Amino acid sequence: MKRRDFIKTTALGAGALWLGTKPLARALAAPAAGKFSASDMVTLGKTGIKTSRLACGTGTVGSGHHSNQSALGVQGLADLLVHGYDQGLRFFDTADSYGTHPHVAAALKRVPRDKVTVMTKSWARDPEKMRADIDRFRKELNADYIDILMMHCLQEADWTTRYQATMDVISEAQQKGIVRAHGCSCHTIEALRQAAKSSWVQVMLSRINPIGSHMDADPETVLATLREGKQSGKVILGMKILGQGDMRNRQDEALKYALSLGILDAFTIGAESIAEQKDLVHRIAAVAV
Numbered sequence: 001m002k003r004r005d006f007i008k009t010t011a012l013g014a015g016a017l018w019l020g021t022k023p024l025a026r027a028l029a030a031p032a033a034g035k036f037s038a039s040d041m042v043t044l045g046k047t048g049i050k051t052s053r054l055a056c057g058t059g060t061v062g063s064g065h066h067s068n069q070s071a072l073g074v075q076g077l078a079d080l081l082v083h084g085y086d087q088g089l090r091f092f093d094t095a096d097s098y099g100t101h102p103h104v105a106a107a108l109k110r111v112p113r114d115k116v117t118v119m120t121k122s123w124a125r126d127p128e129k130m131r132a133d134i135d136r137f138r139k140e141l142n143a144d145y146i147d148i149l150m151m152h153c154l155q156e157a158d159w160t161t162r163y164q165a166t167m168d169v170i171s172e173a174q175q176k177g178i179v180r181a182h183g184c185s186c187h188t189i190e191a192l193r194q195a196a197k198s199s200w201v202q203v204m205l206s207r208i209n210p211i212g213s214h215m216d217a218d219p220e221t222v223l224a225t226l227r228e229g230k231q232s233g234k235v236i237l238g239m240k241i242l243g244q245g246d247m248r249n250r251q252d253e254a255l256k257y258a259l260s261l262g263i264l265d266a267f268t269i270g271a272e273s274i275a276e277q278k279d280l281v282h283r284i285a286a287v288a289v
Contacts, residue, residue, distance in 0.1 A: 034288050034289045035285070035287075035288060036053065036259050036284055036285070036287060036289070037053065037088075037284065037285050038052065038053055038054035038087070038088065038089060038280065038281045038284040038285070039052050039053070039054070039087060039088025039089060039090075039281075040052065040053040041053075041090070042265055042266055044117075044181070044203070044235040044265050044266065045202070045203075045233060045234065045235040045265060046202070046233055046235075047148075047180065047181040047202055047203070047235060049117055049147055049148070049180060049181060051090045051091040051116075051117035051147075051266065052088060052089045052090040052091045052117075052266070053266050053267070053284075054089055054091065054266065054267065054268070054269065054280070054281070054284065055089070055091035055092065055093040055117075055119070055237075055266060055267065055268035055269075056080070056081050056084040056089050056091065056092050056093060056268075056270075056271070056277075057069070057093045057239070057268040057269050057270030057271075058070070058077065058081075058092070058093060058094045058095075058098050058100040058103065058104065058270060059093070059094070059095055059097070059098035059100065059270060060244065060245070060270035060272065061244065062095060062097055062098035062099075062100075063097050063098075064097065064099075065096070065097060065098070065099035066098070066099050067098040067099065067100060067270070068270065068272050069098070069100060069103070069270055069272065070098060070099045070100050070103060072103075072272070073103075074102050074103050074106050075106070077100060077103035077106075077107075078103055078104075078106035078107040078110070079274070080271065080273070080274060080277060081103070081104065081107035082107050082110050082111060083274050083277060084271075084277055085107070085111045085115075085116065087277070087278075087281050089281075090115060090116050090117060091116070091117045091119070091266060091268070092104050092107065092108075092116055092117070092118050092119070093119050093239075093268040093270075094118065094119070094120045094121075094141075095120055095121035095122075095150075095152055096120065096121065096122055096123065096133065096137065096152070097121070097123060097152065097153075101120070101137065101140035101141050102140060104118065104141055105140060105141050105142045105143075108141065108142065108143065109142070113143065117147045117148065118141060118143060118146060118147050118148070119146075119147060119148035119149075119150065119205075119237075119268075120137055120141070120146055120148075120149060120150070121149070121150040121151070121152035121153075121185060122134075122137070122149065122150070122151060122152055123152050123153065124151075124166060125163055125166060126165070126166055127165045127166050127168070127169045129166075130166045130169045130170065131169050134146070134149070134169070134170075134173050134178065134179070137149075138178065144178070145177060145178050145179065145180060146178065146179050146180070147180045147181065148179075148180065148181045148182070148183065148203055149170055149173070149179045149181075149182050150182070150183055150184055150185050150203070150205060151163070151166070151167070151170075151182075151183075151184040151185075152184075152185055153185055153186075153187045154184050154185070154186045154187065154188075154191040154195070155186070155187050155188045155190075155191050156188075156190075156191060157188070157190035157191060157193075157194060158194070159184075159191055159194060160194045160195075160197075160198045160200065167182075167200050170182045171200070181202045181203055181235070182200075182201075182202055182203065183195070183201050183202050183203030183204055183205065183234070183235070184201055184203075184204065184205070185205040185206070185239070186204075186205075186206065186216060187216065188216055189216040189217040189221060189222070189225065191216075192204070192206060192216050192222070192225050193225050193228075195229065195234075196225050196226070196228040196229035196232070196234070197228070197232075201229070201234055202234060202235060203234065203235040203237060204226065204229045204234050204235065204236050204237065205237045205238075205239055205268075206222060206225075206226055206236065206237070206238060206239065207222070207238075207239055207240035208222055208223070208226070208238045208239075208240065208241070208258065208261075208264070209240055209241055209242065209243045209246075209247060209254055209257065209258075210247075210253065210254060210257040211243055211246065211247065213240065213243030213244065213246040213247065214240045214243055214244045214246070215240065223261070223263065226263050227263060230263055235265050236263050236264055236265055237264065237265060237266055237267060237268065238258055238264040238266075238267035238268070239267065239268050241254055241255070241258050241267050241268075241269050242254050242269060251280075251283055252283060252286075252287065255283055255284055255287050256287050256289055259284070259287055259289050260289040
C-alpha cells in the first residue's frame with residue numbers, strides 16, 4: 001500500500017482555560033450547541049492528518065511490553081479496536097512498551113489502513129536504536145508507514161539538544177514518507193516545556209486531567225505549557241484524561257474538563273472492554289460545554 005498524500009493546513013490558535021478565565025483564541029471551534037462526539041473528525045494541526053477526536057488507547061498501566069489492554073490477548077484487543085472503528089474511532093494509540101503492536105496489526109487486517117491513524121512510541125535515545133525501532137515497528141504493525149511516531153517518556157530538561165541525532169533519524173524517516181508526523185510524550189514539566197519550545201516537535205502528547213493525577217505538574221502549570229505549544233502551531237493530544245483510573249467514578253467531570261479546554265486537538269483513553277468503550281462514546285456525546 002502506498003503512503004497517501006496529505007494536505008497541510010493552518011494550525012488554529014490557542015485556547016481558553018477551563019471554567020473561564022479570560023480566553024485566548026479558541027484552539028478548537030466547538031460544535032453547535034457545545035456538543036462533541038468521540039467520532040468527530042479533526043485535522044491535527046499542520047500535519048494534515050485527519051482522525052477521530054477520541055483515540056483508542058492500548059496502554060493503560062503500560063510498561064515492560066504489557067498493558068491492561070494487551071492482557072486481553074491479540075484477538076480480544078483486535079476485536080475491541082475494530083469495534084471502536086465501527087463506532088467511528090479512527091485513531092489507534094500504541095507503543096513498544098505496551099506490547100500491543102501485534103494486537104494493532106491484527107486489527108489493521110480488518111479495517112482500511114488509510115482510514116486509521118496509528119500513533120506509536122519509541123524509548124530509543126540513540127540514532128541506531130531509533131533506526132532499528134522504526135524498521136521493527138513497521139514490521140510488527142505490518143504497515144508501510146507510521147502516522148505519528150513519538151519519542152516516549154522524555155524526562156530530561158535538555159532532551160532537545162541531547163538527543164538531536166536521534167531526532168534527526170525520525171526527521172529522515174518523515175522525509176522518506178515512512179513517518180507522517182513526529183513528536184514526544186514527556187514525564188517531567190521541564191521536558192514538556194522544552195517540547196513546547198522545540199521547532200522539531202510537531203505533536204505533543206501530555207497528561208492532563210482536573211485533579212492533577214499522574215501529571216507532570218499541577219493542571220494550571222501544564223496548561224500554560226500546552227498553550228505555549230499550541231500557539232506555536234503544535235498538535236496537542238491529551239492522555240491520562242481519567243487520571244489512569246483515579247477518575248473512573250468521575251468520568252463525566254473529567255471528559256467535560258478535557259472538552260472545555262479549547263486546547264486539545266484529540267485525546268486518548270484506554271477502554272478495557274467493549275462495554276467500557278460504548279459507555280465512553282456515549283458519555284462524550286452527552287457532555288455539553
